[in-house]
Amino acid sequence: MSQTANAALRIERLRFGYDGTPILQDIDVAVAEGEFLALLGPSGSGKSTLLRLIAGLESPGSGRVLAAGRPVAGPGTDRAVVFQNYALFPWMRVVDNVAEAVRKAKPTLGWPAARTQAAGHLNRVGLTGIADKYPFELSGGMQQRAAIARALALESPFLLMDEPFGALDPVNRARLQDLLIEVWQRRTPRPTVVFVTHDVDEALLLADRVAVLGASPGRIIAGFDVPFERPRRRAALFGDHRFHELREAIAEALDADTLARLDAA
Numbered sequence: 001m002s003q004t005a006n007a008a009l010r011i012e013r014l015r016f017g018y019d020g021t022p023i024l025q026d027i028d029v030a031v032a033e034g035e036f037l038a039l040l041g042p043s044g045s046g047k048s049t050l051l052r053l054i055a056g057l058e059s060p061g062s063g064r065v066l067a068a069g070r071p072v073a074g075p076g077t078d079r080a081v082v083f084q085n086y087a088l089f090p091w092m093r094v095v096d097n098v099a100e101a102v103r104k105a106k107p108t109l110g111w112p113a114a115r116t117q118a119a120g121h122l123n124r125v126g127l128t129g130i131a132d133k134y135p136f137e138l139s140g141g142m143q144q145r146a147a148i149a150r151a152l153a154l155e156s157p158f159l160l161m162d163e164p165f166g167a168l169d170p171v172n173r174a175r176l177q178d179l180l181i182e183v184w185q186r187r188t189p190r191p192t193v194v195f196v197t198h199d200v201d202e203a204l205l206l207a208d209r210v211a212v213l214g215a216s217p218g219r220i221i222a223g224f225d226v227p228f229e230r231p232r233r234r235a236a237l238f239g240d241h242r243f244h245e246l247r248e249a250i251a252e253a254l255d256a257d258t259l260a261r262l263d264a265a
């Protein structure tokens, strides 16, 4: 997974632990500019931790994370993060949540202009007429749309997403998957995306490449290129033998890792 030349994001020999317990070991990943990488793995394999390291919310024990060639030394607006649970400021109206992100990207912009741009971002994710509401007045799906609008408003070259649709019902989940791909494809240059998920089908629907993590400690046990042309249609994917072969190969990699751990126990 480390062979990509001129990678926008590069993780080198990364190790990380909490209180002496190894969580991530020997992680080497390179993600090309504009690439959509899915991180897939069982619960506890360290997917969120890896994303937090890329976001700069944690520091590596050893090794390093390079974003656009520079070592990550903390959180930054170059790396927008979307978590599962919406991450909106509850005390701010939805438009101000997004306008605040606009102002992070463009600090010289006044609030009125930032609000106008924020309304544009909200429209783009299909949220109209709710700008003046507070987050608690929105459904879960709408809050997650607003969180995506907020992340997009940062206009960051990197978009880091941690199971962003995990809490949504299947219909909203499918809508937001489509929306994410649409906005990702529309941006020039495309942001580089790292997307954490448990869901193999979601990874194969969205990503250009899938990195599979094994557990105890977390490490990359397999990588797969996802060959399907875009736009991708769910029905066409389910009818494609390569989709089923990839699913099978990912399941085999995960099973082999689980068995190896059981044998070692």
Ligand SMILES: Nc1ncnc2c1ncn2[C@@H]1O[C@H](COP(=O)(O)OP(=O)(O)OP(=O)(O)O)[C@@H](O)[C@H]1O
Residues within 6 Å of the ligand: 018, 023, 041, 042, 043, 044, 045, 046, 047, 048, 049, 050, 198
């Ligand atoms: N703040 C923390 N302190 C100590 N251990 C932690 C902390 N955060 C996570 N861990 C441990 O690190 C390991 C990896 O957790 P992480 O949340 O990164 O896994 P994950 O693959 O994202 O899991 P899930 O799919 O369930 O979200 C787990 O064993 C977890 O208990």
